[in-house]
Amino acid sequence: DTGVSQNPRHKITKRGQNVTFRCDPISEHNRLYWYRQTLGQGPEFLTYFQNEAQLEKSRLLSDRFSAERPKGSFSTLEIQRTEQGDSAMYLCASSFPLGDSRPEAFFGQGTRLTVV
């Protein structure tokens, strides 16, 4: 397993368009997290899944954002009607569940979104 994989690495889109990002976690991990990071800030939590269940969503995740994890494997994050304020790095992470002896979270390389 080569770690957490995110695609695409970069995305430039026009305001108002829809975009979708994909995250492939480490295969044994059943937890998957999405974060957003803007310049000079730490990553901000958006949502997380345990297997296919979306267990928590941040208030940062407006109704234009939707995340899915069908079959508890890869996940997608879709942003509808993009706005310039959505420009950021979108990071995905995966880990074993709470209580596991190996709680370390591993992050992907991120998808850099630029809305013009």
Next chain:
Amino acid sequence: KQEVTQIPAALSVPEGENLVLNCSFTDSAIYNLQWFRQDPGKGLTSLLLIQSSQREQTSGRLNASLDKSSGRSTLYIAASQPGDSATYLCAVGPGDKIIFGKGTRLHILP
């Protein structure tokens, strides 16, 4: 609400010096604490994880300590090298999600 603060926000030191990065958190009921490194425009690389029952972890030139009762962690980097230049992020796990600080931008001067 858990808040994580990292001091200093930026640090420049000459190559070869030992240095300490600080992290504080407001809620001591954490599950673990993880230090990450981030290079410009890249994702996060995990450096060290300290579980709530542990006091410190070491990996090579890095040593991280955790004092849950005071809500503090430090990352000690020995014999710094130009390749250590990056942003270092501290993150705490209250259980369901990981909360990050804003990071310390480290620049090692050759």
